[in-house]
Amino acid sequence: MEIExxxxxxxxxxxxxxxxxxxxxxxxxxxxxxxxxxxxxYYDTEDGDLAKNGIAYRVRMxxxxxxxxxxxxxxxxxxxxxxxxxxxxxxxxxxxxxxxRECSLGNTFIELIKGKELKCCVETKINRKSFRIDTGDGxxxxxxxxxxxxxxxxxxPISELEIELYSGDKEELLKVxxxxxxxxxxxxxxxxxYAKGMEMIEGR
Numbered sequence: 001m002e003i004e005x006x007x008x009x010x011x012x013x014x015x016x017x018x019x020x021x022x023x024x025x026x027x028x029x030x031x032x033x034x035x036x037x038x039x040x041x042y043y044d045t046e047d048g049d050l051a052k053n054g055i056a057y058r059v060r061m062x063x064x065x066x067x068x069x070x071x072x073x074x075x076x077x078x079x080x081x082x083x084x085x086x087x088x089x090x091x092x093x094x095x096x097x098x099x100x101r102e103c104s105l106g107n108t109f110i111e112l113i114k115g116k117e118l119k120c121c122v123e124t125k126i127n128r129k130s131f132r133i134d135t136g137d138g139x140x141x142x143x144x145x146x147x148x149x150x151x152x153x154x155x156x157p158i159s160e161l162e163i164e165l166y167s168g169d170k171e172e173l174l175k176v177x178x179x180x181x182x183x184x185x186x187x188x189x190x191x192x193x194y195a196k197g198m199e200m201i202e203g204r
Contacts, residue, residue, distance in 0.1 A: 021180075024176075066092055121201065125150065138167060138168020
């Protein structure tokens with residue numbers, strides 16, 4: 001289960017200020033800071049079988065490392081996203097549904113596509129700066145994302161802060177997020193990058 005808070009970041013100055021903020025300096029995990037380029041492609045059948053069933057399938061290059069991901073639609077409210085997510089190391093950037101054969105969601109995914117050709121419907125190119133904190137009541141990863149979502153209908157810019165729960169409880173996540181949100185006047189973001197791409201495709 002993936003549980004994270006997502007906020008829109010209005011500009012580069014705010015993004016840099018959050019990155020340099022000492023708000024959680026005392027509980028930041030040593031050597032956890034990282035900067036990577038993420039290039040992701042989301043796939044579906046020509047008929048949109050996965051989207052119709054609330055499933056997203058992604059293959060993402062995280063720097064030089066390929067990772068395949070399945071996600072269920074889940075729910076999002078006031079920037080809090082909760083959904084089933086399965087990540088598996090991949091051998092390359094091309095889609096390989098058989099990687100998910102050993103899990104229940106994977107079998108549902110494989111049954112839905114029924115051997116049909118998968119095509120890229122949404123693409124993202126993201127520069128991510130991240131670090132982890134340990135408050136004593138939970139471990140969380142802060143990710144500052146800047147980039148774009150790309151579809152055949154065009155592209156839109158992305159500027160977000162994600163705070164993902166690694167361990168601990170949801171209430172501590174909300175407390176952590178509340179401090180940053182209030183300090184910088186951030187707006188909660190209820191739409192995933194994939195959802196924004198699908199809205200573009202559907203003309204919404």
